Amino acid sequence: MFFSICLYTALSIFLLGLFWKISTWFRYSVGPGSREIKTSKRLFAAIKGSILTILSPKVLTLLKVFVLDVLFQRRIFIESRLRWLMHMCIYGGFMLLLLMHALEHFITITLFPDYASTLNPFLFLRTLFGLIVMLGLGISFYRRHILKIPRLINNAMDHYMVIILAVIMISGFLLEGTKIVSHTRYQEMVEDWSDVDDEESFEALESYWVEKFGVVSPDLEGPFDEETLDLGKELHETNCEACHSRPQWAFISYGVAKIVSPLAVSMDKADVHTILWSLHFLACFVGLAYLPFSRMFHIIAGPLSLLANSVMDRKRSDRANIATRQVMEMDACTHCGACSLHCSVGVLFEQMQNVNILPSEKMASVKRFTANRTAKEGDIKHIQEGLYLCTNCCKCTLVCPVGINLQDLWFDMRETFIQDGHxxxxxxxxxxxxxxxxxxxxxxxxxxxxxxxxxxxxxxxxxxxxxxxxxxxxxxxxxxxxxxxxxxxxxxxxxxxxxxxxxxxxxxxxxxxxxxxxxxxxxxxxxxxxxxxxxxxxxxxxxxxxxxxxxxxxxxxxxxxxxxxxxxxxxxxxxxxxxxxxx
Ligand code: HEC
Ligand code: SF4
Ligand code: SF4
Ligand code: SF4
Ligand code: SF4
CATH class of the missing domain: 1.10.1060 (Fumarate Reductase Iron-sulfur Protein; Chain B, domain 2)
Known part of the structure; x- marks a missing residue:
């Protein structure tokens, strides 16, 4: 019940957020020329533009960009191999976990009718995918805090999503680990799935599970004699094997299980695994609800920005679509800092301490300004300084992994300020x-x-x-x-x-x-x-x-x-x- 309320709340916030965010693409505007274009006109132009593009030979360009830049992330690969690996790990690993594990009832069971989360290859794959995500998070931490990439500025938003992801992953492994050792879970399973009814068989099956599956029993402890184990094995094969591969395949959780096994009985009594279970799901729900408002929204806006930029051209495209694209691009920014690293005037930042000299931060300021349509005079001066110190060298646009046309953004922002009387x-x-x-x-x-x-x-x-x-x-x-x-x-x-x-x-x-x-x-x-x-x-x-x-x-x-x-x-x-x- 509580679980469903949380799920539906998170899902509703996610959907409302998504709708609200996407609506801003058609409501906000960057350049002075785009302010006069009505939302309805922009919406219509976007639908028309998309249909016409799909029906034209440009669809091949879209396809190419989708495969190379969206799926393979070519732009990040060119920029930095380490970053590419990090991104592929987090994004790829998480997507696989989402499809196979989180949506198991919808996807995996439909594809594999014999699916059980405790059975190989799924048991092993879940750990493998989890490990891949953890590796990605590790690289992300290493890049931001140990490698200290020049001009890479960390803000709160950068941390939130990484923390949520880390909580999801770590609580997941801990949860799996405590479940492996849990005697209560074992007993529930035996009641549900076995036809064992005599004392000797109960003991034999439990001994076998303690010995081979890591269950920690309050009553039984090894070593067990061969005969008991043989009987246990037999009972296991008839009652349990159809759904259970060895937990050793979930090598991380099994490691956790081994570490926590001395505490297993008291943890079982304190119902620690319910606490971890709640934490795991709560983190997933928070992540889901927060997604449209966080930097992670680039999962949706990034591919769209790459695709739109591959077929749009400032001179020939409808002005209404350019206006929409520019707002969408701001949501696509991942705050990765590649633009700032390569910016021709980035080095000035060390002298002037105005973050708006760096394109990645200027982008964030411009985004705030666009949402509020106003800023304090002092802030405007700061942004302006950043805009005017830019040499229009185009390097930022060339390196941006989500294909944002930053050059256009700077030009339009300057004009907006000029026309607003600054x-x-x-x-x-x-x-x-x-x-x-x-x-x-x-x-x-x-x-x-x-x-x-x-x-x-x-x-x-x-x-x-x-x-x-x-x-x-x-x-x-x-x-x-x-x-x-x-x-x-x-x-x-x-x-x-x-x-x-x-x-x-x-x-x-x-x-x-x-x-x-x-x-x-x-x-x-x-x-x-x-x-x-x-x-x-x-x-x-x-x-x-x-x-x-x-x-x-x-x-x-x-x-x-x-x-x-x-x-x-x-x-x-x-x-x-x-x-x-x-x-
Ligand atoms: C129809 C398939 C099925 C059968 C048969 C089955 N189990 Fe399970 N068992 C599961 C699933 C699925 C889970 C994981 C449930 C969850 O995610 O909480 C599980 C979880 C467990 C757990 C907790 C540890 C873990 O890996 O999550 C134990 C212990 C366990 N089963 C023991 C047994 C025993 C002993 C038998 C045989 C008497 C048995 N099970 C029979 C499907 C089965
Ligand atoms: S166009 Fe401007 S902001 Fe972009 S890299 Fe060149 S100097 Fe920096
Ligand atoms: S606009 Fe060009 S040609 Fe004219 S004075 Fe300036 S630099 Fe010289
Ligand atoms: S082009 Fe002729 S007028 Fe112009 S600076 Fe050179 S010499 Fe002087
Ligand atoms: S504008 Fe592009 S390169 Fe710059 S921080 Fe955003 S995503 Fe990275």
Whole structure:
């Protein structure tokens, strides 16, 4: 009764959790463009997209990814053999236990009508699968706590599921061990299954079970004489053998049984095996109920993320499906840390102590932000720092074992913050290149917005960056500025410039406008010239400096070897230094 209540409660929580979680895939959104798409439209697009994909040749790709990446876990194999072994052990071992042991009434009995949990090969296989899971858990502990993989951050969630799994496994082995030695269980069985009725036979059968099956009897103790054992064997063969292989096959539990056998009689009296039984099942139920809310939910979201990413393409897929995929991907994250290990700027974490520099942690923050749609200003600054320090190198996306397109996530998060009115003024230009490449995804107003906000903020905060239209006093030549630039090898190359305008002709930003100087203030070659004559204010105010994509086309094209782009970066840094000094 109690067992059924627990089971149905756990199952209901699991199903409700599952439903709620999956519904968030269609309700939450990451990128600014996806916020406007209604849930019903996203649901419909997902159904339509799935059906169309299954009916198209892409189904072959899905099949390939399912076998290689989902079943064989190719991505983890490439990343680390040890991690692959760990994952295969936990996931494979547990699945086998689930199918053969936990669902024995539904699956194993249907497939093998003679099935008994105490009979080989099942008895042995249960131990083997359990051992495999334990091995996986051991490797997991070793990786996280002994090997100390760099930048692998452990959070509470990482521990909960491992602890639940460990409790399930350990209580299972202990339970089996105490059952083997239990005299009460033995007696119940004899009452149920034997036709033994005389005292001598009772004793013979019990002696045989004490001798060969590890039962600890309060009355009988070996060594037994041959005759008794022979009779016991005979009785065993007629009454019990059909369902019982030797418990030695369950070698772990048998080991446990041997260890606890001195205490067996008192444990039997205290009904320890009922306690262990309750613990074992309770841990299973807690695991089941907690699954949709834990990191383990990746069992469901991970394969879906891998499959979706293998057939979806940001340019061609329905925007509604991209929005759904992005939220689903966040549930697929296993917090494995592979992305952080390979991140180009991960090393900065050691200096800056902002966890959001690491993609695995940034992912967790972005997930929290997406669920609540808001965060404290300080937290947003932290996430933003992580987002802007990212170099868009794509390594995280390449190594992620569940195929999450992290690059897209970072881009959309930056845009979301910008459009929510959280511009990050000073680092804006480092992401412009990426923004420029994705310009067609944003409407013009959205694209311009941060640029305007940046110039406005600079103008308001320090007066360094007035609007382009304000006339400037050209009389103030600044010699210290030129000296500053000459301190670096790249910076000093500005003096080679002979104003040929090739850089400006190569510049995609300048090419964007009919009348570049009017919009941009100065064009690249004019900035080089203004540098040579020492007019920092003029340069800092020019929109060109701040809209530069960092694409290096100008530098590549310059016949004089002027490091144009590097100089632009040096100038931006100089401007920021000055602002910081003033404020
Ligand atoms: C119809 C099959 C069947 C027969 C016949 C049978 N048993 Fe069992 N027995 C089982 C099953 C199944 C379990 C495990 C029950 C559980 O999981 O609690 C078990 C459990 C036990 C246990 C507890 C230890 C353990 O491994 O779980 C003992 C002891 C035991 N049986 C003794 C006997 C004896 C002695 C006989 C013969 C008189 C006998 N059984 C006949 C099916 C059988
Ligand atoms: S794209 Fe950004 S977050 Fe990802 S690895 Fe490169 S620098 Fe790190
Ligand atoms: S994003 Fe991918 S690589 Fe990074 S922690 Fe999550 S699952 Fe691992
Ligand atoms: S291409 Fe080189 S030399 Fe020509 S204007 Fe630009 S920086 Fe000067
Ligand atoms: S790097 Fe040079 S070419 Fe590229 S946008 Fe900046 S100024 Fe223009």
């Amino acid at each position: 511009p990050e003024v000073f680092t804006l230009s480092t992401l412009s290149f990426y923004r420029g490449l994705r310009k067609d995804e944003l409407n013009e107003k959205d694209y311009e917005k941060p640029l305007q906000q940046a110039s406005q903020a600079l103008a308001e905060e320090c007066g360094l960056f007035d609007s382009v239209d304000t006339p400037i006093d050209l009389g103030s030549l600044d010699e210290s500025f030129e000296k500053d630039l000459r301190t670096s090898a790249q910076g000093s190359t500005f003096s080679f410039c002979f104003t040929c305008t090739t850089c400006t002709s190569a510049c995609p930003v300048a090419l964007n406008y009919d009348d570049p100087p009017n919009v941009l203030g100065l064009t690249p070659h004019q900035i080089m010239r203004a540098t040579a004559i020492g007019l920092p204010d003029l340069i800092f105010r020019s929109k060109m400096l701040w809209t530069c994509l960092g694409c290096y086309q100008c530098q590549e094209a310059c016949p004089q070897g002027v490091r144009v782009t590097d100089i632009l970066y040096a100038l931006k840094n100089m401007a920021i230094r000055r602002v910081k000094e003033k404020t």
